[in-house]
Amino acid sequence: MKKRLLSLMLASAMTTLMLAGCGSGTTQTSSTEEKATTETTDTTKDEAQTTDTAKDTSSEGGLVGVAMPTKDLQRWNQDGENMKKLLEDAGYQVDLQYASNDVATQVSQIENMISNGCDLLVVASIDGNSLGTPLQAAKDAGIKVIAYDRLIMNSDAVSYYATFDNYMVGTKQGEYIVGALNLETAEGPFNLEIFTGDPGDNNANFFYGGAMDVLNPYIESGKLVVKSGSKDFADVATANWSTETAQSRMEAILSSYYADGTDLDVVLCSNDSTALGVENALEANYTGKWPVITGQDCDIANIKNMKAGKQSMSIFKDTRDLAAQVVKMVDAIMKGGEAPVNDTKSYDNGTGIIPSYLCEPVFAFIDNYKELLIDSGYYKESDLE
Numbered sequence: 001m002k003k004r005l006l007s008l009m010l011a012s013a014m015t016t017l018m019l020a021g022c023g024s025g026t027t028q029t030s031s032t033e034e035k036a037t038t039e040t041t042d043t044t045k046d047e048a049q050t051t052d053t054a055k056d057t058s059s060e061g062g063l064v065g066v067a068m069p070t071k072d073l074q075r076w077n078q079d080g081e082n083m084k085k086l087l088e089d090a091g092y093q094v095d096l097q098y099a100s101n102d103v104a105t106q107v108s109q110i111e112n113m114i115s116n117g118c119d120l121l122v123v124a125s126i127d128g129n130s131l132g133t134p135l136q137a138a139k140d141a142g143i144k145v146i147a148y149d150r151l152i153m154n155s156d157a158v159s160y161y162a163t164f165d166n167y168m169v170g171t172k173q174g175e176y177i178v179g180a181l182n183l184e185t186a187e188g189p190f191n192l193e194i195f196t197g198d199p200g201d202n203n204a205n206f207f208y209g210g211a212m213d214v215l216n217p218y219i220e221s222g223k224l225v226v227k228s229g230s231k232d233f234a235d236v237a238t239a240n241w242s243t244e245t246a247q248s249r250m251e252a253i254l255s256s257y258y259a260d261g262t263d264l265d266v267v268l269c270s271n272d273s274t275a276l277g278v279e280n281a282l283e284a285n286y287t288g289k290w291p292v293i294t295g296q297d298c299d300i301a302n303i304k305n306m307k308a309g310k311q312s313m314s315i316f317k318d319t320r321d322l323a324a325q326v327v328k329m330v331d332a333i334m335k336g337g338e339a340p341v342n343d344t345k346s347y348d349n350g351t352g353i354i355p356s357y358l359c360e361p362v363f364a365f366i367d368n369y370k371e372l373l374i375d376s377g378y379y380k381e382s383d384l385e
Contacts, residue, residue: 061091062120062334065113069126069150070101073241073273075297075319076124079149082323083122090327092334101240103130110134114141120330124148127200128349131155144333146326147354151202154350160339161347161356162326164317166203169361170210170270173294176313176363177266178214180292188223190265193253194236195246195274207270207296208233215268224266227257238274246277254285266292272302272314279310298364298373303384306366313365316372321359329357 064087068080076098084094095113099106103126111134113121121138125131128150135157138145144159145152152158177183181190192215197204212231218224219231230236230253238246246269258264264286269275275295282290295302296315305311329339341355348354364372373379 061093063093063095063116063118064330065110065116065118065121066094066096066148067106067110067113067121067123067125068096068098069106069124071098072101073297074299075317079124079319079323082319083148083326086323086327087330090331092330099126101126103127107131107134111137114138114143118143120333121145122148122326122330123152125150125152128153128202129200146329146333146339147349148326149203149322151347151349151354153202156351158349158351158354159333160329160341161349161354162322162329163203163356163358164322164361165358166206167210167346169296169315169317170207170212171214172210172315172361172363173207173268173270173296173313174211174214176294176365177211177268177292178218180312181266183218183223186223188218189225190223191258191263192219192224192226192266192268193228193250193264193278194226194231194268195238195249195278196233196236196268196270197238197241197274199234199237199239201241204237204270205233208236211268211270211294227262228253238277241271241273243273243277243280246274247281248277250278250281251285254281258286258288261288263288264291265289267294269294269296271296272299273297275311275314276301276305279305283310296361298369298378300379300383303364303369303373303379306364306369307384313363315361316364317359317361318376318378320378325357325359 066080066083068076071077080096080098084096087094095116095118097109099109106126107130110121110123110131114134114137121143123131123145125147131152132155135145135152135155139157145157147158147161149163151161196208215224219226267278269278272295275293278293290309292312294313295311296317298314298316302311302314306314332339341357343356343358344353347356362372374381
């Protein structure tokens, strides 16, 4: 940053002495910003030169690398675009990359961001344990790293963590099930099946843990019965949060435990992509009473299913709020200060507690989805038709 500041001061002095016009510099900055944000896996020599030129001609901000896991899930597209827009509005250049859920691609993208001169990295990891080498390079270069939504594990290069309260996500899902089935007073028993997320995503442990802390007393008392016997995290995890994987597992469960007409009362799904797989399997292979189904992210397909009575609720994590908070953190760091945080106890990545900012999730269901999602401008009514 100091070298960059000195370069800017020298460039400014030379510009004044030579009476060079500023209009062409502005045009060049606009052009290079556009190239620096190209969402490609490989960074060419020309793109690297473009990024350097953009940095030299900018009079404010800096270059922020934003590494997102995939475009395959709707929420990551929204996260990336929200962050890019808000960072650019705040005067920063943004190199936004998506890695198609491939760890090697994400590693390469982060390495390119470092070599191209990014001043700060915001990283939503694919596998929280696989970024040690590139993040060490970032640390060696003096580049701060903000882990975005997914905690990056076993790396002391992580400076901050920005996410939603992921344990609370799980507890809200569990509490919804308690209320929907009236578990406090109903006689039961009720049949439950469990689907959580990718074992490489540390958040999946929090979602699962929060929900199971609520539901375990009812499982232990026999009021909730897991007929498949799959209760441990390793048995209910879903690789890559895949809809197809969740659907295949649900089909196997239905065939083995519910084909005789036994009712399935509730399915705990940690997010909407797994919930969608469960719902697809139920539509094709189940004729009993439709179960309570939880979710998370308020994806369009799932809200449509909610309107059709096929999904009971979904946790709404307004990515606009999280992006806005990350921009505040970036701004504080780039100006030489400490990022604002509200949690310094909960998130240990294996090298120590990572100072974190936690946004609060809420849940959407049929009675409030319009207020949360449409009235707030998150979706248009036509998106959900």
